[in-house]
Structure formats: structure tokens, C-alpha cells
Amino acid sequence: MNQTILLKSRPEGTPQLSNFEFQKQDETLQISEGELLLETKYISVDPYLRGRMSDAKSYVPPFQLNEPISSGVVAKVIATKNDNFKEGDYVSGSLAWKTQQVSSGEGLTKVNADLAPLSAYLGVLGMTGLTAFLGLQEIGKPKAGETLLVSGAAGAVGSVVGQIGKILGLRVVGIAGTDEKGDMLKNDFGFDEVINYKTTEDMTQAIKTACPDGVDVYFDNVGGSISDSALFSINRFARLIICGAISVYNSTELPTGVSVQPFLVKNSALMQGFIVSNYAEKFPEAIKQLSEWVSKGELKYKETIVEGFENTPQAFIDLFSGKNKGKMIVKM
Amino acid sequence: MNQTILLKSRPEGTPQLSNFEFQKQDETLQISEGELLLETKYISVDPYLRGRMSDAKSYVPPFQLNEPISSGVVAKVIATKNDNFKEGDYVSGSLAWKTQQVSSGEGLTKVNADLAPLSAYLGVLGMTGLTAFLGLQEIGKPKAGETLLVSGAAGAVGSVVGQIGKILGLRVVGIAGTDEKGDMLKNDFGFDEVINYKTTEDMTQAIKTACPDGVDVYFDNVGGSISDSALFSINRFARLIICGAISVYNSTELPTGVSVQPFLVKNSALMQGFIVSNYAEKFPEAIKQLSEWVSKGELKYKETIVEGFENTPQAFIDLFSGKNKGKMIVKM
Numbered sequence: 324m325n326q327t328i329l330l331k332s333r334p335e336g337t338p339q340l341s342n343f344e345f346q347k348q349d350e351t352l353q354i355s356e357g358e359l360l361l362e363t364k365y366i367s368v369d370p371y372l373r374g375r376m377s378d379a380k381s382y383v384p385p386f387q388l389n390e391p392i393s394s395g396v397v398a399k400v401i402a403t404k405n406d407n408f409k410e411g412d413y414v415s416g417s418l419a420w421k422t423q424q425v426s427s428g429e430g431l432t433k434v435n436a437d438l439a440p441l442s443a444y445l446g447v448l449g450m451t452g453l454t455a456f457l458g459l460q461e462i463g464k465p466k467a468g469e470t471l472l473v474s475g476a477a478g479a480v481g482s483v484v485g486q487i488g489k490i491l492g493l494r495v496v497g498i499a500g501t502d503e504k505g506d507m508l509k510n511d512f513g514f515d516e517v518i519n520y521k522t523t524e525d526m527t528q529a530i531k532t533a534c535p536d537g538v539d540v541y542f543d544n545v546g547g548s549i550s551d552s553a554l555f556s557i558n559r560f561a562r563l564i565i566c567g568a569i570s571v572y573n574s575t576e577l578p579t580g581v582s583v584q585p586f587l588v589k590n591s592a593l594m595q596g597f598i599v600s601n602y603a604e605k606f607p608e609a610i611k612q613l614s615e616w617v618s619k620g621e622l623k624y625k626e627t628i629v630e631g632f633e634n635t636p637q638a639f640i641d642l643f644s645g646k647n648k649g650k651m652i653v654k655m
Numbered sequence: 656m657n658q659t660i661l662l663k664s665r666p667e668g669t670p671q672l673s674n675f676e677f678q679k680q681d682e683t684l685q686i687s688e689g690e691l692l693l694e695t696k697y698i699s700v701d702p703y704l705r706g707r708m709s710d711a712k713s714y715v716p717p718f719q720l721n722e723p724i725s726s727g728v729v730a731k732v733i734a735t736k737n738d739n740f741k742e743g744d745y746v747s748g749s750l751a752w753k754t755q756q757v758s759s760g761e762g763l764t765k766v767n768a769d770l771a772p773l774s775a776y777l778g779v780l781g782m783t784g785l786t787a788f789l790g791l792q793e794i795g796k797p798k799a800g801e802t803l804l805v806s807g808a809a810g811a812v813g814s815v816v817g818q819i820g821k822i823l824g825l826r827v828v829g830i831a832g833t834d835e836k837g838d839m840l841k842n843d844f845g846f847d848e849v850i851n852y853k854t855t856e857d858m859t860q861a862i863k864t865a866c867p868d869g870v871d872v873y874f875d876n877v878g879g880s881i882s883d884s885a886l887f888s889i890n891r892f893a894r895l896i897i898c899g900a901i902s903v904y905n906s907t908e909l910p911t912g913v914s915v916q917p918f919l920v921k922n923s924a925l926m927q928g929f930i931v932s933n934y935a936e937k938f939p940e941a942i943k944q945l946s947e948w949v950s951k952g953e954l955k956y957k958e959t960i961v962e963g964f965e966n967t968p969q970a971f972i973d974l975f976s977g978k979n980k981g982k983m984i985v986k987m
Contacts, residue, residue, distance in 0.1 A: 374921070543916065546914060546916040546917065547914070550916060565916045566920070567920065568914075568916045568917050568920060571916075577913060578913070578917065579911055579912060579913055579914055580911060580914045581909060581910070581911055582878060582879070582900075582903065582909075582911055582912045583915055584875065584878040584882060584897045584903075584926075584928075585878065585900050585903060585910065586928075587897045587927065588898070588899065588900060588928040588929070588930065589706070590928060591927075591933055592927070592928050593925065593926070593927040593928075594915070594916075594925070594926045594927070595919065595923075595925040595926070596916075596919035596920040596922060596923045596924050597920070597923070598920065598923050601923055
């Protein structure tokens with residue numbers, strides 16, 4: 324029996340389980356010449372999918388109502404009429420939230436289950452790792468000795484960004500939402516300092532204190548008032564990588580805050596939106612570097628694994644209350 | 656008799672005449688070996704000086720209380736003990752608001768009164784032209800056929816930016832504060848469209864209408880709500896040059912507005928603060944290009960000339976109510 328998760332209605336504010344619909348199909352899927360039959364093993368749930376569930380605010384074409392949602396998936400080839408893939412191969416790519424599906428093979432990458440756990444290809448060796456590495460490198464242009472501030476530091480991208488910062492010789496300060504996450508970032512991932520934004524009254528002052536030499540690179544996953552607070556510490560020629568704005572994805576009103584323009588002029592600073600797909604030509608080299616760091620044990624990763632296809636919508640919703648440490652993944 | 660204008664007190668909000676003090680000196684200025692005696696001919700008043708009059712918000716070291724204010728000045732050498740300058744030479748540089756002053760010659764550029772009117776060396780062939788050209792080129796990276804939106808379009812920098820945009824083959828839309836300024840921009844400077852922000856109720860819609868293909872490059876001289884409105888029209892990979900924020904220079908509270916981060920992520924857009932002095936190595940080449948355009952009549956400029964040293968503070972204050980068309984200059 325094949326199951327699919329559809330977008331039933333567009334979320335208003337925080338997504339609800341009622342925005343999703345499960346569909347069951349009894350017939351066996353058939354493949355034609357050139358096609359593959361895939362069985363889903365792992366599904367990636369990511370904050371950016373929230374944008375695609377809206378009509379107007381989406382970063383990429385929005386999901387259609389009553390159609391399957393798609394995201395990063397690792398699947399096993401269980402039948403094939405395509406010479407490029409054989410039965411038993413594992414692949415990753417952007418696929419539908421289905422337990423089984425037919426694919427032409429286009430856009431799929433074979434992944435090696437012997438080199439790394441399959442779930443890693445959705446995280447540190449997938450879009451997450453690429454986003455962290457390429458965002459930091461291409462926009463952040465970090466130099467050893469500089470200070471890197473990371474918001475959403477305990478999330479999938481943030482925890483990788485901070486570690487790469489340490490590998491490159493930066494002082495790394497993270498912002499996270501629990502002391503437990505802070506301890507993880509400092510003890511397991513080598514962050515120099517972590518600020519718990521939920522227990523800190525004056526974030527502007529806390530950032531100033533944690534970054535006595537100012538902030539040279541700010542890797543921003545959250546937006547909102549936390550990012551406003553960071554502006555007061557940016558240095559001349561600072562680079563602000565705008566990778567995500569999870570704090571406002573569910574806003575039903577237009578988000579407002581401190582005007583950034585005066586800070587940017589005063590500091591000749593740069594702020595740039597980052598979407599990893601714009602850097603596709605750099606993926607192979609980046610994956611090579613990430614794999615090397617992972618195999619040497621220099622780059623660690625944390626996963627929050629939720630079991631059961633039926634729990635995919637809830638896992639996605641839990642991202643917005645920070646229930647995950649590191650990458651949130653659903654395992655079949 | 657030599658006169659000086661000092662900063663008497665730091666402005667709160669809009670600068671007032673009472674923030675300035677005039678000082679008269681009767682003794683004749685003496686020069687030592689290597690020095691020049693200069694007589695001021697033209698003084699440039701610029702919005703960015705407001706920043707230097709504050710203590711904390713300044714873009715460059717703040718002016719000291721009870722010390723002379725300085726800005727771009729064109730002066731005549733009336734006595735010299737420096738072999739690099741002879742009597743009768745004209746020079747431009749950052750000099751004090753004094754009718755006469757002694758200089759070592761350091762940082763001064765000789766200017767040719769036969770090639771262009773002396774005042775032009777404070778405008779289109781000075782910092783104004785350099786700011787317009789280098790800001791547009793270095794951050795805006797404009798391509799023929801793209802749409803350029805310019806705020807503060809009738810100001811010194813904005814009116815040059817728009818014309819350079821036209822020379823480079825862009826569609827140019829300006830934002831200005833009177834219909835008279837709009838007519839000047841369209842009829843004299845070749846702007847394709849001008850929006851009068853004072854008579855327009857819905858700036859977001861007006862910008863969308865004037866820029867049917869969206870905005871690729873936004874040259875921002877004003878900040879505030881006008882710049883917020885522009886966000887709704889930016890294209891993928893848009894470049895936003897943050898050159899000034901005249902609308903908030905006099906704010907006594909921290910300026911707030913629409914959060915830019917979601918717009919930047921969604922459009923992979925770039926926003927960068929521009930200060931011309933960071934690009935000093937490009938000045939000679941830029942001045943050469945600007946002079947060529949001016950001599951061919953492709954680049955025109957407007958000046959608002961105020962007569963009398965004693966009117967310098969008022970000319971500066973008048974910038975904030977938009978009393979100038981083009982470059983505001985005080986003539987001795």
C-alpha cells in the first residue's frame with residue numbers, strides 16, 4: 324500500500340496538522356522504460372518548506388493545493404528500467420512525500436551507504452552542509468581571527484556553520500534557545516560562546532559582551548528581533564548572510580524591525596540573501612570538502628530522527644518550536 | 656578678517672542655527688616652510704555631515720565640539736612656501752569651514768578652472784560624481800536593459816546616478832519630492848519616470864507601476880518608508896546600494912521599518928552600504944570617465960548656489976527639507 328502526504332490547505336501562521344492530508348493507494352505502482360520505482364527511506368523536513376506552502380511568500384514555486392509535498396528524500400531503488408540505476412541502489416534528491424514513487428532518475432544522486440549513514444546525505448553531506456559551507460564561504464568570506472555570529476546555531480545549518488567557522492580559525496558565537504543546546508554547541512561542536520536568547524533580557528548587550536571585537540560575519544537563520552540585536556555589534560566591512568528567517572515564516576503580518584540601512588552605511592557592511600540552489604556548480608567540490616572533514620572527525624553532526632512516515636507533518640511543525648537539535652529527519 | 660564656523664552643540668533631531676557658532680579672528684595668518692595659505696571659494700554642504708555632528712551615529716570620526724566643521728572645499732592659494740603649489744592655484748579637498756586657512760597641502764588636489772567651473776569639483780567632478788559612479792558600478796553592477804530605481808533622485812548624487820544609468824542603457828525611475836523636480840529629472844536629465852513621493856499615497860503600488868519589470872538596482876539615498884516600499888518590487892539577484900539615509904539622519908529614536916531579511920532571502924538579493932572613501936584607488940579612472948561624459952554633454956549637473964559664507968549653516972539645514980536641486984554649494 325502506497326501513502327502520500329498532500330497539502331490540503333495553506334497554513335495561516337504556524338502550520339497545523341489539518342493543513343496536511345494523507346492519501347492511500349492500493350494498486351501496485353508500474354514503471355515504464357527509463358523509469359525507477361523508489362521506496363522512501365528518509366525524509367528531510369526543513370523550515371524553508373513553510374515558504375512553499377504559502378502562495379505569495381514562497382522562495383520557489385509554491386506547492387499546489389491537493390498535490391504532494393516534496394523535499395529532500397533518500398530512497399532505495401526497488402525496481403528499475405533505467406540503465407543508470409540498479410536494484411538496491413540508494414539515491415537522494417527532491418522527491419514527493421510518498422512511501423513509494425516512480426521517477427525518471429533525473430535530478431537524483433546515487434549515495435553510498437558504506438561511506439556515511441544514509442541520513443547524512445540529507446544533512447551534513449546534503450543541502451544542509453552545502454548551505455552552511457557555501458553560504459559561509461561565498462557571502463561570508465571568513466578570515467581566520469574574525470568573529471562569526473550564528474543564529475539558529477543548534478539547528479541543522481547553524482551547527483554546521485559554527486563548526487566550519489572553528490575549522491577556518493574564527494571565534495564562533497552561537498545563539499540558541501535552550502541551555503542544553505548551548506552545552507551541546509560548546510562541548511560537542513567547539514563553539515566559543517553561546518547565548519540563550521530565551522533567558523537573555525538584553526540581546527544587544529549580550530551579543531556585545533560575547534563578541535568583544537565586534538561581529539565580522541553574521542550567519543542569520545532566524546531574522547526578527549535577534550537579528551536586529553546583532554546590528555549593534557557589526558564591524559566595518561561586516562558580511563551578513565541572510566540564509567533564513569524562521570522567526571517570521573509564520574507571520575501573518577508584514578514583519579517589521581530596526582531599519583538596517585543606517586547600520587549598513589555606517590559600517591560599509593554587506594547583507595545578502597542566500598539560496599543554495601544558486602551555487603549548484605560548486606556542489607561537487609563542496610561535498611568533497613565536507614566529506615573530508617566528516618571522515619576526519621573534524622565536522623560532527625547531530626540529527627533528530629522521528630520514526631514513521633505518518634509523523635512527517637508533525638516533525639515539520641516541530642521545527643518552529645525548536646524541538647530539533649541539528650537536522651530533523653523522518654525515518655520510514 | 657578670518658571667519659570660522661564651529662560646532663557649538665550636537666543637534667537633537669533637525670539641526671538648528673543655534674548648533675553653530677561663528678568666530679572672527681583679526682590677526683593675519685602666517686605660513687611656515689612647506690605650508691600654503693588658502694582662501695575659500697566654494698563650500699560643499701552634504702547630508703552625511705549630519706552623521707559627523709552626532710557623537711555615536713557618525714560614519715567617520717565625529718566633529719569635536721567647539722572645533723571647526725569641515726567638508727569639501729575649493730580654495731585659492733594666496734600664499735605658498737610649498738613647491739608643489741603656486742600662488743593663484745585652485746585646490747579641492749576636505750577643509751575647515753573658514754574663510755582663510757593654513758594647509759600643509761596634504762590631501763589637496765589641484766583643479767583646473769579652465770576645464771570646468773570651480774564648483775563642479777565639489778559636485779559632478781568631485782565626491783558627488785564619484786559617489787554616484789562608483790556606488791552604481793561597484794555595488795550596483797548594472798547591465799543594459801535592467802531597471803534602476805533612484806531615491807533622492809533630484810539631489811546631488813541621485814541626479815548623477817540616474818544620468819549614468821541612462822548612459823549605460825538602463826531604464827531609470829526616480830523618486831523626488833516635487834513635480835518641478837520630477838520635470839527637471841525627466842526633461843533635463845532623461846529619467847524615464849519620476850514618482851513624487853509627497854503626492855503619492857501608495858508608494859509600493861506606484862513603484863510597481865513605474866517598474867513593470869521589477870527593480871534590478873536600487874540606489875538608495877533616503878532610507879525610511881520610501882526604501883521599505885521599494886522592497887516589494889525587487890527582482891531576483893537585485894542589488895541595493897545603501898548610499899545614504901537622509902530621511903532618518905535627524906531621527907532621535909531608532910528608526911524602524913519593514914524587515915528586509917525575508918525580501919533578501921526570497922530574491923537572493925544584495926544590500927550593501929557604500930562610502931566613497933573606501934574606493935579611493937578608483938578615483939582617478941572614475942574622474943576621467945566623468946570628465947569625458949561632462950565634456951561631451953552626456954552628463955549634466957544642477958547646482959543650488961547659496962551666496963555668502965555666513966549662510967553655510969542654513970544651506971546645510973535646508974538639505975533636509977529638500978530645498979536644493981542637485982548639488983548644494985555655498986559660494987564666498
